[in-house]
Amino acid sequence: MKQLLYKMIVWCFVGCLFGACRKAYESVPLGQQITLDLAFDPRDSLGKQAMTYLLTTYQQTFYNGHNRIGGNYLDAASDDAVASASGIPAVQAMATGAYSATMNNADDMWARNYTAIRNATVFIVYINRVPMIEKLPNGQPARAAYRSEARFLRAWLYFQLVKRYGGVPLLGDAIRQITDEVQLPRNSFSECVNYIVSECDNIKDSLRTAAMVTPNTYGRITQGAAMALKAEVLLYAASPLFNGGNIDPANTLTGYTSYDPNRWKLAADAAKAIIDKDDYKLMPNFNEVFTTQAAPVGSNTEIICWMQTGTPANGVESANAPVGYTSAGGNGNTSPTQNLVDAFASDSGYAITDPAAHYNPNDPYAHRDPRLSLTVFHNGSLWLNRAVQTYARGLDRPGGTVQQTKTSYYMRKFMGAFESVSNNPPSYSGTYHDWVYYRYAGVLLNYAEALNEFSGPSADVYNVLYALRKRAGILTDASNTYGVPQGMSQQDMRNFIRNERRVEMAFEEQRYWDLRRWKIAAEVYNNAPLRGLDLQLSSSGQLFYNPIQVLKTVFRDPQMYLYPVPYSEVIKNNQMKQNPLW
Numbered sequence: 001m002k003q004l005l006y007k008m009i010v011w012c013f014v015g016c017l018f019g020a021c022r023k024a025y026e027s028v029p030l031g032q033q034i035t036l037d038l039a040f041d042p043r044d045s046l047g048k049q050a051m052t053y054l055l056t057t058y059q060q061t062f063y064n065g066h067n068r069i070g071g072n073y074l075d076a077a078s079d080d081a082v083a084s085a086s087g088i089p090a091v092q093a094m095a096t097g098a099y100s101a102t103m104n105n106a107d108d109m110w111a112r113n114y115t116a117i118r119n120a121t122v123f124i125v126y127i128n129r130v131p132m133i134e135k136l137p138n139g140q141p142a143r144a145a146y147r148s149e150a151r152f153l154r155a156w157l158y159f160q161l162v163k164r165y166g167g168v169p170l171l172g173d174a175i176r177q178i179t180d181e182v183q184l185p186r187n188s189f190s191e192c193v194n195y196i197v198s199e200c201d202n203i204k205d206s207l208r209t210a211a212m213v214t215p216n217t218y219g220r221i222t223q224g225a226a227m228a229l230k231a232e233v234l235l236y237a238a239s240p241l242f243n244g245g246n247i248d249p250a251n252t253l254t255g256y257t258s259y260d261p262n263r264w265k266l267a268a269d270a271a272k273a274i275i276d277k278d279d280y281k282l283m284p285n286f287n288e289v290f291t292t293q294a295a296p297v298g299s300n301t302e303i304i305c306w307m308q309t310g311t312p313a314n315g316v317e318s319a320n321a322p323v324g325y326t327s328a329g330g331n332g333n334t335s336p337t338q339n340l341v342d343a344f345a346s347d348s349g350y351a352i353t354d355p356a357a358h359y360n361p362n363d364p365y366a367h368r369d370p371r372l373s374l375t376v377f378h379n380g381s382l383w384l385n386r387a388v389q390t391y392a393r394g395l396d397r398p399g400g401t402v403q404q405t406k407t408s409y410y411m412r413k414f415m416g417a418f419e420s421v422s423n424n425p426p427s428y429s430g431t432y433h434d435w436v437y438y439r440y441a442g443v444l445l446n447y448a449e450a451l452n453e454f455s456g457p458s459a460d461v462y463n464v465l466y467a468l469r470k471r472a473g474i475l476t477d478a479s480n481t482y483g484v485p486q487g488m489s490q491q492d493m494r495n496f497i498r499n500e501r502r503v504e505m506a507f508e509e510q511r512y513w514d515l516r517r518w519k520i521a522a523e524v525y526n527n528a529p530l531r532g533l534d535l536q537l538s539s540s541g542q543l544f545y546n547p548i549q550v551l552k553t554v555f556r557d558p559q560m561y562l563y564p565v566p567y568s569e570v571i572k573n574n575q576m577k578q579n580p581l582w
Contacts (some may be wrong), residue, residue: 040126047132047143054123054146060116061153062307065435065509066414067319069094069106071333073411077107078512079524080340080502081411082551084332084403095525097554101564101582109164110566113157117171120154123147125173137212148203149221152229155199159233162192163513164563166579167253170195185575186565188252193237200230210279210295218297224279225305228438231270235446238263238453239517247558248580254562264454271447280304280440282471287374289439291416291431304438312416312430320411322377322388323404324395328427332396334507336376336409338531338547343502344372349474349483351499364545370473375506377410379535379543384426391535391543406550407532413507436508441468445501452497456490465496468504516561525555556581 039053067073070090072083077094088098090106099105127147134142161168167189176182187195204226213220237243237256244259251257274280281301283289292300293308314329321330346357347367353359360366365378373381377396381388389395390408397404416431448464462484469482476482488496498518502511515521530553534546564582 036122036126040129042129042131045131045133047130047134047146050123050127050130050132051146053119054150057116057119057123057150057153060119061157062437063435064307064309066309066316066433067333071319073334073507074107074509074512075507076334078515079337079528079530079553080506080511081334081336082406082530084335084406086403092551095551095553097556097560101567101570101578104566105563107164108563108566109160110569113161114171117154117157118175120150120157121171121173121175123150124154125175136208137214140206144206145208145220148206148226151199151203152207152221152226155196156229158192159196159229159236162189162196162233163236163517165565166255166562167192169576183573183575186253186577189237189242189255190252193233196233197230200226200233213296215297218294219306219308221305224274224277225438227270227274227277228304228443231267231274231443231446232438234263234267234270235450236517238267238450240519241517241561245519247561251580253577254580261454264450268447268450268454271443271450274304274440274443275447280443282440282444282467284471286371286472289441290414290433290436293432293434298432302440303434303436304440304443306437307435309433309435312432314416314428314430316433317415317428317431321415322383322390322396322410323402324389324398325384325426328384330410332404332410334411335405335407335532335550336411336506337407337550338409338533339528340502340506341372341376341378341409343499344369344375345474345483345503347473347475349469349476349481361545362543369503371503373412375411375413375503377412379408381412384428390533391537394535394537397535405532407530408535409532411507441471441504442508442510444468445497445504449494449497449501452490452493457488457493461493461497465500468500472504519561521561522555522557525553526557529553 039049041049044050065074069077071085072089072091073081074091075081076083076091082095083089083091093099094105094107124147127143127150130143132141132143136142136145158168158170167186169184170187170192171184204223207223207226208217208220209223213222241247242255243263244256246255246257248254249257283292283300283302289300289302292298294300294303294306318329319331319333321328321332323330323332342352345351345368346359347369348357349369350357358367365372365380377383377388377390379388379390379394388410390397390405390410393399396410397408414433416429416433444464444467448461451458452461465484466480466482469484470476474482485492485496498514501514505511515524529549530551532548532550534548536544536546538544559581562579565576565578570576570578
């Protein structure tokens with residue numbers, strides 16, 4: 001059955017699909033290949049055509065976050081990085097507010113997501129026509145699981161819209177044609193959150209558990225994915241932007257109209273349910289989280305929901321590695337900022353501003369949190385058999401017109417192994433660069449944040465921080481506190497968790513959204529210019545670390561906390577209300 005199914009796939013294979021499929025397929029729209037009557041044929045007991053439709057819907061739903069915003073990571077629209085390219089790249093336009101309702105930013109997903117929502121709904125409505133004799137390992141009919149997968153995809157698509165625009169039209173199971181005159185209002189933020197959460201609850205028990213996944217069903221949406229989506233939605237709903245900090249206080253489209261602390265408890269409980277399920281564990285090595293595939297195909301115990309990006313390759317390395325490795329390639333697209341680098345603690349866990357860290361500004365990368373060297377390349381980092389050189393006129397910062405780092409840093413995260421020193425010239429090994437949407441470390445951070453916001457620091461909150469720092473390789477003493485200050489207030493713990501989230505989740509499309517849901521984007525963008533270093537090497541071999549400003553970001557408060565609804569949607573739908581100040 002598996003081989004027959006693969007022959008029918010009409011789009012390039014993408015993640016959360018069958019792991020054994022590694023080929024590229026002819027990119028022809030599904031609608032040109034099969035009609036709905038054929039796709040959901042009552043005589044197709046194997047459901048082959050329906051599975052083709054579902055796999056295509058997976059592809060239309062998920063996106064690959066690697067360099068997806070005009071060749072850059074979304075984090076380059078936050079304070080963690082800048083685009084290395086000259087001019088005004090799309091991601092820089094986002095960081096400086098150079099977009100409008102008529103000129104949408106590069107992350108606009110309105111039309112894309114509603115197209116995919118329609119296709120998911122088609123599957124949800126029509127799949128019951130197909131008899132499908134397949135059963136899950138526990139004996140349950142597989143058709144119910146596939147229908148729930150499509151419902152997950154639809155719920156996930158709605159959430160991507162809600163965190164960008166606030167309340168959006170919920171279409172239910174109605175299947176509208178492109179020629180239909182649709183005049184639908186936006187649902188309230190609360191209605192959207194309730195709908196997504198109820199979908200996650202309703203589908204959970206009919207989805208596969210992590211233990212049911214086999215190599216032939218590798219990447220399918222599982223119970224854990226539905227639970228992770230629910231936990232994330234509730235975390236956003238509890239966060240200041242929507243819960244007590246509504247940018248338009250009486251507007252039900254842009255958030256709740258009153259604060260409710262119990263929303264934090266709901267978010268904490270949803271994350272704790274995943275922890276208690278005990279299906280996922282932190283990987284022993286931080287870097288392997290991003291280069292090792294999930295079980296049962298690989299040994300990754302941490303990732304919960306992800307998008308496969310094909311066969312092992314070196315596209316991430318080629319796009320982002322330092323530019324001086326001409327034999328292996330390296331385009332240095334993303335320049336991490338000094339702002340991000342300074343967020344990493346010492347290897348004893350103390351912030352570099354704490355005297356206990358013994359931070360030396362003349363040797364700034366010594367004795368630092370090991371995650372720093374696995375997240376950014378700095379001057380002196382070892383890569384492909386030599387040290388990275390980001391001082392002026394060094395191999396990786398040669399000057400001239402070559403695209404190169406603007407900050408003295410390059411992105412290191414997600415990059416895999418490279419060939420041994422015996423390989424000359426050195427080159428990259430192929431690596432799986434799956435894009436991870438939900439991983440266990442993120443669930444732990446969600447839990448710690450929500451629990452602290454609801455009831456303050458507790459042993460459970462501290463234990464999350466200990467676990468993450470232990471896995472990171474932070475040193476500790478007999479107290480086993482890994483540099484986490486004891487006796488913190490709720491506000492101190494809030495700041496500590498936010499910083500831990502920043503360094504743990506860098507370049508995973510978290511920081512950009514965190515700044516918004518915490519409602520601190522205006523402060524961060526407008527008051528803290530993005531910084532780098534101008535490294536100079538003297539004739540005697542001494543390095544001088546000269547701070548520089550590389551970009552002044554702009555955030556129009558409160559306008560930019562939500563994206564504008566595309567102008568084309570507003571003018572064709574009399575009931576479509578625009579977001580405030582757009």
